[in-house]
Amino acid sequence: MSRFLGSSITRKITMALLGLFLILFLPVHLGINFLLLKSDPEPFNKAAHFMATFWLVKGFEVLLLASFLLHIFYGILLQIQNWLARGKQYKITNYSQTSFFSKFMIWTGLIIFIFLIIHFMNFYFIKIGWVQGDPENFYGVAHQLFNIPAYIILYVFSFLILGFHLAHAFWSAFQTLGWNTAGLSPVFKVLGILYAILIPLGFTLIPLIIYFS
Amino acid sequence: MDFKLKIWRQKNTTAKGRFETYNISGISPDASFLEMLDILNDQLIEEGGDPVAFDSDCREGICGMCSLYINGRPHGPDHGITVCQMHMRNFKDGEMITIEPWRAKPFPIIKDLMVDRGAFDKIIQAGGYISVNTGGVPDANAIPIRKENADLAMDAAACIGCGACVAACKNASAMLFVSASVSHFTLLPQGRVEAKERVKAMVAKMDELGFGNCSNTGACEAECPKEIKLTNIARLNREFYKAHVS
Numbered sequence: 001m002s003r004f005l006g007s008s009i010t011r012k013i014t015m016a017l018l019g020l021f022l023i024l025f026l027p028v029h030l031g032i033n034f035l036l037l038k039s040d041p042e043p044f045n046k047a048a049h050f051m052a053t054f055w056l057v058k059g060f061e062v063l064l065l066a067s068f069l070l071h072i073f074y075g076i077l078l079q080i081q082n083w084l085a086r087g088k089q090y091k092i093t094n095y096s097q098t099s100f101f102s103k104f105m106i107w108t109g110l111i112i113f114i115f116l117i118i119h120f121m122n123f124y125f126i127k128i129g130w131v132q133g134d135p136e137n138f139y140g141v142a143h144q145l146f147n148i149p150a151y152i153i154l155y156v157f158s159f160l161i162l163g164f165h166l167a168h169a170f171w172s173a174f175q176t177l178g179w180n181t182a183g184l185s186p187v188f189k190v191l192g193i194l195y196a197i198l199i200p201l202g203f204t205l206i207p208l209i210i211y212f213s
Numbered sequence: 214m215d216f217k218l219k220i221w222r223q224k225n226t227t228a229k230g231r232f233e234t235y236n237i238s239g240i241s242p243d244a245s246f247l248e249m250l251d252i253l254n255d256q257l258i259e260e261g262g263d264p265v266a267f268d269s270d271c272r273e274g275i276c277g278m279c280s281l282y283i284n285g286r287p288h289g290p291d292h293g294i295t296v297c298q299m300h301m302r303n304f305k306d307g308e309m310i311t312i313e314p315w316r317a318k319p320f321p322i323i324k325d326l327m328v329d330r331g332a333f334d335k336i337i338q339a340g341g342y343i344s345v346n347t348g349g350v351p352d353a354n355a356i357p358i359r360k361e362n363a364d365l366a367m368d369a370a371a372c373i374g375c376g377a378c379v380a381a382c383k384n385a386s387a388m389l390f391v392s393a394s395v396s397h398f399t400l401l402p403q404g405r406v407e408a409k410e411r412v413k414a415m416v417a418k419m420d421e422l423g424f425g426n427c428s429n430t431g432a433c434e435a436e437c438p439k440e441i442k443l444t445n446i447a448r449l450n451r452e453f454y455k456a457h458v459s
């Protein structure tokens with residue numbers, strides 16, 4: 001059993017599954033965010049309220065948080081092992097043809113994590129009562145934030161970085177799960193790139209539309 | 214052709230080591246990289262110096278002994294060949310060439326550019342074999358094997374165990390090597406019998422020896438002299454959890 005649980009491949013499969021779960025969650029979040037474009041705050045607040053109170057979603061929320069934390073934990077653990085495995089560094093670093101974004105996963109991950117903390121301070125921590133604010137009017141909070149240019153820049157930047165992270169993550173998850181055959185690998189690559197462009201684009205368009213309209 | 218060589222020199226495993234620069238001239242563009250080093254070593258011996266230690270054996274790309282990290286790439290600038298097959302015409306006249314050993318914790322340096330790749334042997338010993346006695350030369354068609362599987366197994370079996378994949382990988386991961394061996398056996402009926410035990414044992418050994426974790430970067434595939442494909446790593450992952458779950 002320890003040959004299974006302690007194995008590098010098991011850790012990576014865990015990383016991949018958690019990552020895919022987060023990948024599934026993003027479109028749901030984006031869908032709700034689109035309600036921010038309506039001039040009526042009611043639908044968005046209702047959706048947020050539903051997400052905050054419906055028991056099934058609450059269970060899902062715990063799962064989601066745990067996924068984030070475990071994904072981050074394993075990511076750091078694997079990265080440290082990887083740094084140690086080299087020992088002495090090369091004088092001339094390798095520049096072979098590789099998946100470009102894969103080289104920076106730990107750093108793009110770190111930036112996303114920082115954004116997530118800010119995001120939680122603005123919303124999630126209000127909901128659970130750690131930070132003062134009205135949990136029934138997230139529409140108002142979002143619209144307030146989306147009128148601060150500095151926040152929008154930070155927001156757009158974070159999603160650009162998320163796109164970089166996803167550009168490698170999507171295909172990589174299927175590779176780790178062992179689904180990448182000669183035929184399927186290019187399909188996952190294209191789907192991954194599309195996902196990495198469309199989802200962050202969707203997220204960033206919302207504050208831009210709100211700010212400029 | 215003339216070159217300036219910057220070579221890693223290290224007396225033994227524990228010594229500190231440093232780069233030394235050498236000038237070499239009158240090299241034919243058709244000389245192989247290792248012949249060029251032979252000429253350098255002749256020079257060094259004549260001058261009473263210590264020749265540069267590096268590994269080589271067959272010098273025709275089949276044994277996997279040669280192992281030099283040249284200007285930031287395992288096996289040098291050409292694609293799909295070992296360093297012993299690479300010629301000096303791949304460099305510009307007067308170029309500075311930096312030569313380093315494979316760098317990975319599980320591959321300790323023996324001397325200069327020679328590293329101990331015994332870790333690979335240990336992984337093979339853990340499961341890279343079949344235990345059935347095959348007897349004399351069997352009839353090639355006695356056991357029917359699908360053409361696609363035979364081809365894939367043959368491609369995977371092309372791995373020469375050189376370690377360039379580990380050297381190229383930013384994580385010093387041995388996944389490409391292990392996946393080549395696992396794929397080669399697992400795709401054939403003779404190897405299928407012990408498939409589960411094999412993949413478990415080889416992966417456990419790989420982890421135990423301190424190789425890094427694959428992050429699907431693909432530097433291994435890009436640098437492998439035998440062009441072993443990343444799809445083998447996907448197969449390894451698949452075989453791994455199939456072996457543990459079922």
Ligand code: SF4
Nearest residue numbers: 372373375376378437
């Ligand atoms: S997979 Fe390629 S690079 Fe790695 S040991 Fe085998 S032949 Fe060398």
Ligand code: FES
Nearest residue numbers: 270272277279297
């Ligand atoms: S010396 Fe045998 S492969 Fe290069």
